[in-house]
Amino acid sequence: MPNSAQFKEVEDGTMWKIAIIDDERQVLHGMKRAIPWDKLEAEWVGEALNGEDGLTMIRASHPDIIITDIYMPRMNGLEMIEQLRKEGFEGKIIILSGYSDFEYARQALRFHASDYVSKPISMPTLKNILTRVIQELGEEEGKRKRQGELETKMSLYEPLIEKEWVRSVAIGTLDQAYWGDDHLPPPYRYWLNRKHIAIGIELIRNKQACRMSVSDWNLFRFAVSNIACEIARKLFPDVEFTELHSTRSLLILHPEEEEGGEPFVKKLEELGTMLAESIGSYLKLELRIGIGSLKQVWTKISESTEEAFRALDQSAERLASVYEVYRYRENQGSEQDNVSLFPVKLSFKLANAIKSSQEAEAHQLLDEYMCLMVEQKGVSPAVVQMLASELWGIITYSLYETGFLMDELFTNDQIAKEIGALYVPDQLTQWLKDKITKICSSKQWKGKSKHRQVVDFMTSYIHEHYAEELTLAELSDKVFVSRNHLAIIFKNMTGETFNNYLTRVRIEKARELLLEGNMLVYEVAERVGYKNIPYFSTLFKKVTGMNPTELTK
Structure with missing residues (x-):
């Protein structure tokens, strides 16, 4: 097992070495092709399809920068990173993840990742990240940073996970180990001198909303967040907005210590009315507003969140006569109030x-x-x-x-x-x-018509473009479905993964070309999208049970 001395300390004049680990070979090829190596003064030194192979490759190639996925077979990205850090690897790590999750992001920072980016990622974004990371490497050139120095430089909650952190606080999923005031991210230290209150927003699925496509609905939710924040900041300068699920979202307000009493209630009523009026006017959507109780400490925000939506569920104290703006009634004493705040x-x-x-x-x-x-x-x-x-x-x-x-x-x-x-x-x-x-x-979930249309388009596209660098991320942009959900849809409908299906189409086409006898093996490999001939031969035997050369005799 290598120790820290075996890992590369950058020397003057060398190219920056970059390794890529992702369980989708098309992602690997796509990044290798798209990264501007010369402009970055960088070179590709290795790739792997899982964390276990990634460890072996990294130990051999000593890259300065690792680009890795999290979800991979045999060993996931976080496990690989943890092992590398234990062995003394001090290079930069960029994590590409199909999941937006505070806990994963927190773990990434614990292992001192340089960036944590949700898939799919555009090439300009990846180029900007690599440029920044390489600039950091340049500044660190000639000296190896102790792990403690890097840990001091990076706080537990960097901006890349602040949104997830806020949502975790708001809904009560933040681990209690991080409830101490000393764990507050710097941008939220002012919370210590403020009160806190949650405003629940629930969109009503009226006839117009029911006619919307899913993509349109998501656009409308985005518009709601912009309008809600703009309006709320007119009355309460310090505001956070977070999405919950489907029809529900949340505003978190932080009034000054002196605010309270009847004037404060009137201010909340005004906010609720303005939200309902503006969203109704601009977006033609109806909504209900629930207001939790005022909390003295930030660790109680999740309780105010629960109260805000409980006010909606119970149609509690109504503040506005025209719009549905409800305020949580404390000490109501009803049976529903005694049910666990779930x-x-x-x-x-x-x-x-x-x-x-x-x-x-x-x-x-x-x-x-x-x-x-x-x-x-x-x-x-x-x-x-x-x-x-x-x-x-x-x-x-x-x-x-x-x-x-x-x-x-x-x-x-x-x-x-x-x-x-x-x-x-x-x-x-x-x-x-x-x-x-x-x-x-x-069968409806596995093979409903809308999903069938999506998968039919995908399979047709694969048959027409099999020789190109196809990725699930590219197709997700074309059908307006998230990459992760698209993977699930495709597997449910076809019984195999996107990559397996693409491989099967390519190998079947390759077999046809080889049987025609007009092309050499390497020409066939390139014709169906493989530039790596040994890899093509391995895949061909795996799928067909024979070597491609057997069909050329």
């Missing part, structure tokens, strides 16, 4: 699990919630049914974001009847589990 935290996780077809994770979340429910004594059938309706709405809207309409599988009358027959928490949990299982295993 919705925002659970619904956020549940929505993500449903959208990514993670059936086991969704079931686990429901089991965890069940453990909380059993602690509540005497939960009435009315509350069980209220929770069932709310969670069913979360599932419905989450699937809509993927293009799946629930009425393809269940009728509203059927769901209403089944919810009416739920009386105890156990029934609620099992009912939801059964529904999730049925959705994930249904």
Whole structure:
């Protein structure tokens, strides 16, 4: 095993060495082709399809910069990085991830990653990142930084994960180990001298909204965030906005210590009214506003978030006569108030699990919630049914974001009847589990028409462009579906991954060309998109069971 002395210390005049690790070979080839090596004074020194092979390659080639994915077979990117740091690797690491997640970003910083970027990434963005990282290497040339120096330079919460950090605070998923005031990122240190209140925003899916495509709906949500922040900052200068799921989002306000009482309530009413008026006027969308209670410390923001949406669920104290602006009523003492504060935290996780077809994770979340429910004594059938309706709405809207309409599988009358027959928490949990299982295993989910159209386009495109550098990211831009979800759709519809399908198309075409006998093996390889002849031969034998030379005899 190498030690720190074995890793390269940059010498004057050398080219910067870059290695790429990604489980999609087309991504590797695409970056190798697109990176302006000469302009960056850099050279490619190796590639790998998983973290385990990446370790071997890095130990041999000693790159200055590593570009790596997180989700890979055999050993993921974070595990590889952790091992490299243990061995003393002090080079720069750029992480490309298809997931936006605070915990992953936090781990990346713990291992001193230079950047954490969500896929798909444009080449100009990657070039800018590499330029910055190489500039940093130039400034560090001639001396190796101790790991402690780098750790001091980089705080736990860099700007690249601040949005995820804010959302984690808002919904209560931030690990309690990071609740101390000393863990507040520098931009949010002012929170220590402020009060805090959460404003929940729920878009109502009226007839116009129901007619929108998923891409249009996402554009409208983006517009809502811009309008909401612009309006809120007129009344409260310090504001954060974070998306939750589908129809719900959140404003976090930080009023001065002296603000409070009736004037403050009037100010909140004004904010709610302005939001409803502006979004209704500009976007023709209806919304409901829920206002949590004022909290003295930032670690209670998630409680205000729960209260904000509980105010909506209960249609609590209405502040505006024309618009639906509700304020949470403290000490209401109703049975619903005594039910565990689950919705925002659970619904956020549940929505993500449903959208990514993670059936086991969704079931686990429901089991965890069940453990909380059993602690509540005497939960009435009315509350069980209220929770069932709310969670069913979360599932419905989450699937809509993927293009799946629930009425393809269940009728509203059927769901209403089944919810009416739920009386105890156990029934609620099992009912939801059964529904999730049925959705994930249904033909509609695996082969619904909208997904079929997307996959038909993808397969046609592959057959027409198989010789080109095709990537899932490129196709995701063409069909306006996220790369991760597109991978799931393609696998569900075809039974194989995008890369496997592309490989199969290329090899089948290669076999046709070889059987014609007019071309040499290397010419066929290049004709179907492979410049690496040994790799082509390996793939050909793997798919067909024979070497390509056997067909040229």
